[in-house]
Amino acid sequence: MTTTDPSTDDRAALRADCSDCFALCCTAFGFQRSADFPIDKPAGTPCLNLADDFSCTVHDSLRPRGFRGCTVFDCFGAGQAVSKRLYAGISWRQRPGTAAEMFRVFGVVRQLHEMLWYLAETADRAMHPDEAVAGIRDAILTILDGEPAEILTADVDRLRDEVRRVLIEVSQEVRGGYGAEEEARERNGLHPSADLAGRDLRDTPLCGADLRGAALIAADLRGSDLAGVDLLGADLRDARLAGADLSGSLFLTQAQLEAADGDRATRVPEALHLPRHWA
Template sequence: MDNETAKSIRESLTADCSKCFGLCCTALHIAASSDFPINKRAGTACMNLRPDYSCKIHSQLRDKGFKGCTVFDCLGAGQAVSQVTFKGQSWRENSDSGKKMFQVFPIMEQIHEMVAYAAEALTYDIPDDLSGKLGKKLKELQGMTKLDADNLLSLDLVMHRFSLNGLLTSASDVVRRKTIDQMPGVRKMQEFDNKRVDWMGKKLKGKDLRATDFRGAYLIAADMRNTDLTAVNFIGADLRDANFSGADLSASMFLTQMQMNSAKGDAKTILPSYIRRPAHWNS
């Protein structure tokens, strides 16, 4: 698969709420917290959901305590379940299929995330053998998005994630190694290994963090203003309230829209092409 095709696939994974039956407002469990002012059981419609599946308070979500709603992003899983898996039939039209739809939605969300990661990895300059394995995995994952509800519910997602993670790690290491080799002096990969590090609230303003491995890292409320984050692996990192104002994330790896929605930034933050600038960021 060529880079442009892979890039197109990655950029196409965006939520279109107009084609979804409000699945994020119904299928998911919500616990009252700083992100939500209510408790809501999975499979129960939010009190703010309109009959046309739009939100009564969409423009006031943060003001009314529903910060979590402005962070959530399904990467297009909602419309896939609504229009492909269930062929345009809403949970309001059939309560039995509705129950199954609510179970399928989080599964499709995970598949779309894996598709996004695999497609992104294929946009990098990586060896042909690795590209071939990733291309094969991507086609397999894309095929899964077209399965019927029963087959989706029977999937072993842990197995699929495990096999994909190895490929993503290899792709990340290739890109990070090339960036490290361009830095002055002889540098070892281990110097850039911060997997699962706990840097909550850490002051990193203006630092050169290129090629850092932040897989699974806790970067909650970290000050990362004006940092260079080229070839940084952010897969699974917790970026809630991390401040990326003025930071360069344009060549960072494996960022998701939800991660950026949960973080802070401004008009000077440089984002990858597939990430939309969150509306609640500072102008």
């Protein structure tokens, strides 16, 4: 994948390019032995599967080896931005003294890139683009253009609150076209942060539902139409999406798809792609 400038409007600039990264996700973050990882790894230490050239020695067999957590992580292009742009292609192995700072900067830049991803979707979905969105986006880009030390001082919480407000407004605007089914959605407990784990939702009217932060773990959504469904932060681990139409859903990410189970008949938003393991 070609590295692109994250200051452009193209969301391709916010896609991970592991070939241009110093394996920051494999070093900066820690994880514990669980259903997603077969081992413990402290933050700031290289994964035992990391090769000298920063590639993963078990990349093609992560799931069967128990490293499912690696397959559902998305840095939104922060890895290459930090590695090649902010640190000029000089790795933490070449200059060990930069490692701690580089890992912290990666954590901040990832959050900022994720915000840019969602803001890009609001530009596509909003009926009346808000000038405030451009202001927030410009503020984020200004931070990203700074030096590593400056990035670490960014008020990420404030920016996240501003982005969240914009996303809620756009969500309400889009979902407003599905008001006729609101009572049915309420009867079925479809609301933000709803616990829908394991539920059979195949015959449930879903269009226009606000499922931000909902637990949809192992929920059965086969053949469902999710047009206008807000899935921001929804937990789709093992959700059954075979034949479902998510092409018109809101704020769905590639990481959420990677955590779910679908098939070649599943439809996804144009900016995303069907996970390889669905084959």
